[in-house]
Amino acid sequence: QVQLVESGGGVVQPGRSLIFSCEASGFTFRNYFMHWVRQAPGKGLEWVAVIAYDGSNKYYADSVKGRFTISRDNSKNTLYLQMDSLRAEDTAFYYCARGGLINSGSFAFDYWGQGTLVTVSS
Amino acid sequence: DIQMAQSPSSLSASVGDRVTITCQASQDISDHLNWYQQRAGKAPKLLIFDASNLEPGVPSRFSGSGSGTDFTFTISSLQPEDSATYYCQQYDNVPSITFGQGTRLEIK
Numbered sequence: 001q002v003q004l005v006e007s008g009g010g011v012v013q014p015g016r017s018l019i020f021s022c023e024a025s026g027f028t029f030r031n032y033f034m035h036w037v038r039q040a041p042g043k044g045l046e047w048v049a050v051i052a053y054d055g056s057n058k059y060y061a062d063s064v065k066g067r068f069t070i071s072r073d074n075s076k077n078t079l080y081l082q083m084d085s086l087r088a089e090d091t092a093f094y095y096c097a098r099g100g101l102i103n104s105g106s107f108a109f110d111y112w113g114q115g116t117l118v119t120v121s122s
Numbered sequence: 123d124i125q126m127a128q129s130p131s132s133l134s135a136s137v138g139d140r141v142t143i144t145c146q147a148s149q150d151i152s153d154h155l156n157w158y159q160q161r162a163g164k165a166p167k168l169l170i171f172d173a174s175n176l177e178p179g180v181p182s183r184f185s186g187s188g189s190g191t192d193f194t195f196t197i198s199s200l201q202p203e204d205s206a207t208y209y210c211q212q213y214d215n216v217p218s219i220t221f222g223q224g225t226r227l228e229i230k
Contacts, residue, residue, distance in 0.1 A: 035219075037166075044209065044221055044222075044223050044224045045158075045160075045166065045209055045211075045221040045224070046221070047211075047218075047219040047220065047221070050217050050219075059217030059218075061218075095165055095166075106171070107154070107156075107213030107216055107219060108156045108168055108171040108172075108177075108213075109156075109158075109166070109168060109211075110168045110171075110177065112165035112166055112167070113165065114165060115165055
């Protein structure tokens with residue numbers, strides 16, 4: 001079965017960096033677009049970033065552009081999010097989510113990780 | 123960015139009730155809209171894609187309709203396990219993707 005397992009969250013000071021990962025299994029990872037979505041505690045969902053199936057294209061929400069970097073290693077079936085210059089407002093649960101299959105045009109997130117909490121605080 | 127106005131923000135209904143949630147886009151998004159359910163403490167779950175298509179494995183009491191700017195999500199006969207927050211999500215101007223504010227559904 002499809003599984004997305006995140007790791008690497010935690011508490012970090014403002015201005016510092018953090019990287020976490022999402023390991024995929026149960027499907028052909030290299031054939032899918034992958035996304036990060038976040039949710040501040042008690043708030044709604046915010047799309048963060050997407051990476052193409054082969055890593056060739058990456059797009060970001062304006063709120064994280066220039067500070068966050070999405071990447072993937074298809075040989076390890078793993079998605080990453082590098083977060084730099086962290087701010088208090090980046091405090092959230094971060095979910096990896098599976099997007100569409102190559103050429104599907106789908107932007108429905110059909111599988112999600114369990115979420116990892118990042119707390120930005122001094 | 124395309125804004126999604128979701129309403130109501132919360133509602134309370136009884137088991138067996140028919141429940142409707144609406145989402146209005148700030149511009150025409152065709153049928154580029156999905157619906158998700160998020161139970162407390164859990165990750166979101168895809169219920170409806172492309173406005174009206176039921177995700178495999180999702181009970182048929184859930185349905186979606188609409189196109190353009192106005193969309194509706196319906197639970198035909200509310201069940202206790204439907205207590206959750208529901209979100210719409212547009213993907214018309216990809217890669218910019220936005221969610222509605224969410225509707226918290228409580229079972230009386």
